[in-house]
Amino acid sequence: MVPDHLNRVWLKARDRLRRPGAGILLGTTSTLLLVLSLVGFSAEKSTEQGARKPSLLDLLDEVARDAEQKEAPPGLPPEVPKAASWSSPLARQCSGIDQSMRKRLLSKRRKLAQLRQSIPADPTNYGDRFRSNPWGQPIDPAPRVVVLHETVYSLTSALNTFLTPHPRDEDQVSYHTLVGLDGSIVDVVDPLKRAYGAGYSAFLGEWAVTNSEFDGSVNNFALHLSLETPDDGQGRTGNHSGYTAAQYDALALVLDGWLERFEIDPAAITTHRHVDLGGARADPRSFSWSDLQQRLAALGTMCHS
Numbered sequence: 001m002v003p004d005h006l007n008r009v010w011l012k013a014r015d016r017l018r019r020p021g022a023g024i025l026l027g028t029t030s031t032l033l034l035v036l037s038l039v040g041f042s043a044e045k046s047t048e049q050g051a052r053k054p055s056l057l058d059l060l061d062e063v064a065r066d067a068e069q070k071e072a073p074p075g076l077p078p079e080v081p082k083a084a085s086w087s088s089p090l091a092r093q094c095s096g097i098d099q100s101m102r103k104r105l106l107s108k109r110r111k112l113a114q115l116r117q118s119i120p121a122d123p124t125n126y127g128d129r130f131r132s133n134p135w136g137q138p139i140d141p142a143p144r145v146v147v148l149h150e151t152v153y154s155l156t157s158a159l160n161t162f163l164t165p166h167p168r169d170e171d172q173v174s175y176h177t178l179v180g181l182d183g184s185i186v187d188v189v190d191p192l193k194r195a196y197g198a199g200y201s202a203f204l205g206e207w208a209v210t211n212s213e214f215d216g217s218v219n220n221f222a223l224h225l226s227l228e229t230p231d232d233g234q235g236r237t238g239n240h241s242g243y244t245a246a247q248y249d250a251l252a253l254v255l256d257g258w259l260e261r262f263e264i265d266p267a268a269i270t271t272h273r274h275v276d277l278g279g280a281r282a283d284p285r286s287f288s289w290s291d292l293q294q295r296l297a298a299l300g301t302m303c304h305s
């Protein structure tokens with residue numbers, strides 16, 4: 001559970017901009033023009049390729065927004081601090097697949113729509129992805145890292161937090177998806193939107209600064225998934241008994257879908273512990289990479305090319 005209080009003053013700015021005044025017209029018009037020009041560009045590209053279906057880029061263009069500061073703040077954006085490099089524990093594994101596991105996962109994947117429920121978070125707890133920073137520099141809103149977390153308390157408790165309106169920036173928090181101990185999957189925030197799963201954070205030397213008053217985070221380009229913590233780990237520090245087989249199944253199925261949809265490499269699945277720059281996050285504790293690896297391999301996710 002991580003309140004992301006580093007990047008959310010913009011929500012207040014957005015509310016101010018929504019009030020009647022010339023600012024709205026200017027802001028809306030420039031955004032609209034940008035969207036139109038970008039969509040136009042994409043449409044041109046799509047036509048060349050003979051495709052009619054909106055691309056992911058089109059969809060992101062529809063929801064991504066420009067930073068709302070009217071004037072660029074002085075100076076340059078803060079530089080991302082140097083952090084430990086990421087070496088994925090997921091090794092490519094394309095043979096020795098557990099066939100019974102594969103059968104089980106494929107069966108669950110066919111029924112995934114029924115197994116998954118959507119319980120949208122209150123809009124104060126998430127936002128749009130940004131396409132430019134407050135200095136007017138373009139930033140890429142496409143999701144390209146998956147950050148794993150744990151709830152620390154029960155899934156119900158986490159859901160209650162996300163469903164509760166949080167006017168104060170420091171209380172706002174969300175993940176895109178929660179996975180319960182029983183394997184239930186609850187989608188809380190649309191992956192095209194920006195969930196507030198991490199504060200001061202970076203991945204592979206990259207962060208996004210979306211408010212000039214704060215340091216950056218990975219939220220603008222992250223997908224956040226949180227695993228329900230088992231009873232013996234709730235509210236405690238230190239290791240616990242770990243996650244259930246049903247939970248790893250559900251996790252692998254959600255990740256399989258995200259990696260394919262957003263063309264993310266499995267090596268970009270990481271943890272909150274790794275992306276956190278404050279050194280205070282340890283989640284997900286007691287996580288078994290080999291349990292995830294076996295399932296991704298069984299689904300063929302590790303061996304697309």
Ligand SMILES: [Zn+2]
Pocket residue numbers: 001002148149150197272281283
């Ligand atoms: Zn976390």
